[in-house]
Amino acid sequence: MSDNKALAQKILQLKKKKNAAIVAHNYQIPEIQDLADFVGDSLELSKTSMTLEADLIVFCGVRFMAETAKILSPDKKVLLPVREAGCPLADTITTAELLSLKKQYPDAWVVSYVNTPASIKALTDVCCTSSNAIAVVKNVPSKEIIFVPDKNLGWWVQKNVPEKRVIIWQGSCFVHEQFNVKELAEAKKKHPDAEVLVHPECKREVIEAADQALSTAGMLKYVKQALGKEFIIGTEEGILHKLKKENPGKEFYSLGMAKTCINMKKTTLNALYDSLRLDQFEITLERDIIEKAKVSLERMVQYL
Ligand code: 13P
Ligand code: SF4
Numbered sequence: 306m307s308d309n310k311a312l313a314q315k316i317l318q319l320k321k322k323k324n325a326a327i328v329a330h331n332y333q334i335p336e337i338q339d340l341a342d343f344v345g346d347s348l349e350l351s352k353t354s355m356t357l358e359a360d361l362i363v364f365c366g367v368r369f370m371a372e373t374a375k376i377l378s379p380d381k382k383v384l385l386p387v388r389e390a391g392c393p394l395a396d397t398i399t400t401a402e403l404l405s406l407k408k409q410y411p412d413a414w415v416v417s418y419v420n421t422p423a424s425i426k427a428l429t430d431v432c433c434t435s436s437n438a439i440a441v442v443k444n445v446p447s448k449e450i451i452f453v454p455d456k457n458l459g460w461w462v463q464k465n466v467p468e469k470r471v472i473i474w475q476g477s478c479f480v481h482e483q484f485n486v487k488e489l490a491e492a493k494k495k496h497p498d499a500e501v502l503v504h505p506e507c508k509r510e511v512i513e514a515a516d517q518a519l520s521t522a523g524m525l526k527y528v529k530q531a532l533g534k535e536f537i538i539g540t541e542e543g544i545l546h547k548l549k550k551e552n553p554g555k556e557f558y559s560l561g562m563a564k565t566c567i568n569m570k571k572t573t574l575n576a577l578y579d580s581l582r583l584d585q586f587e588i589t590l591e592r593d594i595i596e597k598a599k600v601s602l603e604r605m606v607q608y609l
Contacts, residue, residue, distance in 0.1 A: 312574045313340055319581045326359035327577070328374075330366035331521040332543035332569040337365050337577060344547060346522035347419050348434040351377050351602075363580055364588075365572045367392040372423045375588040376598045383588040386580035387571040394506070395420045397476030398454040403428050406451050410472055413449035416442055417601065418458055420478075423590050425453065426598035432605045435505050436520035439465045444608040457481070461505045461512055480566045481506035484539045488561030489514050492537045496558055502527060503539030503560065511539060528552055541566045 313336070320327060328350045329341035338344045343353045347370050354362050354374040363384045364371035369392050371385040403425060407415065417429040418438065426432060433441040435458055442450055442462050451472045452459040459473030484507045493501065502524050503515040512518045519527055521544050528536055528548060538545060539560035548557050579585065590598075 309336060309574060312578060316340060316574065316578050316581060319578070320363075323361055323581060324359050325361035325363055325581060326354075326357045327363045327365060328354060328357075329572075330370060330543075330569065331525070331547055332541040332566055333365050333572060334543065334570060335546045336574050337572055338543075338546055340574075340577075341365060346434065346436070346520050347373065348436070349522055350374065351419075354378050354381070354383070357381075361584075363577065365577060366390070367395075367566075367568050368588075369395045369420055369422060371588050372590065373419055373426075373602065375590055376423060376426065376595050376602060379590075379592075379595050379599075382584075384580050384584065385586050385588055386576040388586040390568045390571045392420055392478075392568060394455060394476055394478040395422055395425075398425060398474050400424050400428060402474075403451075403453060406453075406472070406474075410449055410451055412447065413451045413472060414445045414447040415451045415453070416445065417453050418455050419602075421454060423594050423598050426601050427594045429598075429601040430604065431608055432601045434520060434605075436523045437605065437609055438462050438505070441605060441608050442466045442469060442471065455506055457508055457512070458505045460509050461518055478506045480541055480564050481539075482508060483564050484508065484511045484560055486510050486514050489537075489539070492558060492560050496535055496537060496556075498533070499535035499537045499556075499558065500531065500533050501537045501539065501560065504541075507539055515539060524548070525551065528555065540564075541569065543569060 327341045328343045351373040361382045367390045375383040414430040449470045453474035454476035456475045463471040501515040502517045505518040535556045537558050542563035
């Protein structure tokens, strides 16, 4: 038996013994995805965590995702296997900066992408994900919106909701900013029959040149029902594992060179094993933050 297989078996045994559940984001390494009880996008994972009977949730992803699971299931123990697995995009805005924006635009509703720390969610009126951002902004009861932290998703939202004024924070994701129109044109030339699917964290010119802008879960859904057989994918390369696994008759190509989110790749089988063995690293949040942040997440469902 290979070392990885033996380690995976040890993880599954320990998981059973501790009545734990393992959830993993679509960008995790294939070995983690294959072992997880559930693989999905950031919102699906948090929603699923709420319904799990387990005493312990091991969240293979980045910190804001594990925090969201804790906010929605405060009585459960949530572990993030790698303490340093953060999301640089989530950290592009501080609470002081958001408070100052709120002061500047007192009538605006704050819509925050889920890629934000719990402290930002606690100052937010309503959260959104990349799959529901347009619907949320359309439906909130204000004409003016402060949208944080991703400027590309903010631009995409403003384009699709022209009747509202969207004040956009200028944060971005270093992984998705690497996709460019030159690579897109080359990929299309090489695969003329392929549809181009990109994440709305990509630069605006890349979104405009693509056929669809979709969240990771949106891509998986789209591909399943699409009549086409070839797809060029503009998001973190980890998604290709699930796309290929779920669609054996279809072909997938990375848009240009494969782009990797190093934080997502920090969760190895060894890190997951240590997390389960040593109960590390537990997500702890202040009650007050949990209660306020929970309101913004629950409203998201209300405004869809
Ligand atoms: P999804 O919500 O589409 O899973 O995306 C999260 C993310 O971090 C994209 O970079
Ligand atoms: Fe954050 Fe970008 Fe990584 Fe997503 S891909 S977790 S937005 S750094």
